[in-house]
Amino acid sequence: VSRLVLVLGDQLSEGLSALREGNRQTDTVVMAEVVEEATYVKHHPKKIALIFSAMRKFAAALEDDGWTVAYSQLDDTDNAGSIVGELLRRAEQTGAAEVLCTEPGEWRLISKLTHAPIKTVILPDDRFLASHGEFEEWAEGRKSLRMEYFYRDMRRKTGLLMDGDKPEGGQWNFDHDNRKPAPGSIAPEGPLRFEPDNITGDVLALVESRFGDHFGALRPFWFATTRSQALQALDHFIGHSLPTFGDYQDAMLRGEDFLYHAIISPYLNIGLLGPLEVCQAAEKAYRNGDAPINAVEGFIRQIIGWREYVRGIYFLEGPEYAARNVLKQKRDLPAMYWGAETKMACMEAAIGQTSREAYAHHIQRLMVTGNFALLAGIDPGQVSQWYLEVYADAFEWVEAPNVVGMSQFADGGVIASKPYVSSGAYINKMSDYCKGCSYKVSQKTGEGACPFNTLYWHFLDRHRDRFSGNPRMGNMYGTWDRMDAEKRATVLSDGQSVLDKLDAGEVV
């Protein structure tokens, strides 16, 4: 009997479990550009274009490989508009009575497939290093689920950067050598860019006409859209940026959107690259003497550590995780997140490049836009939706733990042992944003004071009950309590005026 083999827009991997299990003689692959997936949040136009273009090229490659592919373009007149709708339509066309698919990266879609009125077999997504079972076993009985210990297990499991049963270089983690502020003059190579071909050109025209109202610039579009291009982009990173990746991983500079970052998360997350091959390429550079251990260890940790760990948390914690809001923060997301005017140079830089490139690096996401949202008491659901919309690499399995958990502490500390909050001093140390900002980072109170400075204390003060007993936050509360009472009152009232301005829709 014939079956349908579903391949979703972020499952563009030759070795996908559903393709391995399917039969290219008798089954039909179903791939569909659908309005429901393109608009369940209003994704950045570059993200939609990346996915559609890569889907079209992946479908063509499957056909070359002997598969029959039923591919639906978004504007096909009979397109049913949703994944399940398309499966039912293709089932009727082909007479197939069963769907084979690989587990989607989002509870929303898992639930739709589970409840579809056609028999659907969901296979594990084994493009990750740790299965759900392995993660559950690791998590079982632990008081706290810290990434570092999970990461060490992944090093042992993969053999990456191992020297027998010991970590290469004598330590598991070289982060004390990383995190330098960026020096004044650097000239990072940036990511490899690809000229759109005809297929991408068609997709760009489609996205422009259908999703032109979504936040962000569609052009110039330069993402890799095939596996072979993604491999070139990886090579380019390993050759040009990996050696300095560790040093400047946390730095931020005006006019430098990419620094020494890899810009491979969109390719990893849609399946054009696999995590192990990426790490092996980095390890090879180390073994050949082309990149130092601090850079290579740091890079590998992001992928086999953080990336696998957040996925484990997403599936371990269940469908309700993304909606958590333990701090009960309720404020609406300010218009500056959608490009409205702001006087804060750091926010303008991070949001501006997000709009242009559908990209910002980890520290911009965590310590600028994320930090501000947390300090300003923004509803974490709205914050999470923003991240899911604006980044080309955002899929809920990776976005939600990073935003709801790591950045907004809305999960109550499953991921982070304390909230990632800071005053303006951290941003000033790691970036050149504060020079030329309308606010003064050194000013703690008054009209021109950096909003991070006043909101930082406002946040700690209003969440005192929850955090003052946290041993990692004792110093912060100690500093606050030693400030004289009058100063504290001024800081709080200045912080409150920033919040009042946000509530009134005034420019901050």
Ligand code: FAD
């Ligand atoms: P590099 O800095 O060069 O790192 C290499 C790779 O490590 C990345 O490609 C990525 O695959 C992996 N990685 C690094 N950090 C993380 C992490 N915390 N979680 C998972 N993988 C990681 N990453 C996403 O892929 N999708 C998201 O939706 C996403 N949302 C985020 C939201 C917030 C608030 C924060 C703080 C981080 C988020 N991240 C997300 C993690 C990180 O910011 C991006 O993976 C990274 O910026 C991607 O750019 P890059 O390829 O240049 O990464």
Ligand code: DLZ
């Ligand atoms: C994100 C996305 C978009 C924009 N469009 C499609 C689409 O048209 N067809 C498709 O199969 N997948 C798309 N995707 C990816 C899915 O939303 C993704 O598989 C789920 O969010 C689970 O990770």
Ligand code: SF4
């Ligand atoms: Fe951002 Fe404050 Fe620095 Fe301005 S002064 S760039 S608001 S940290």
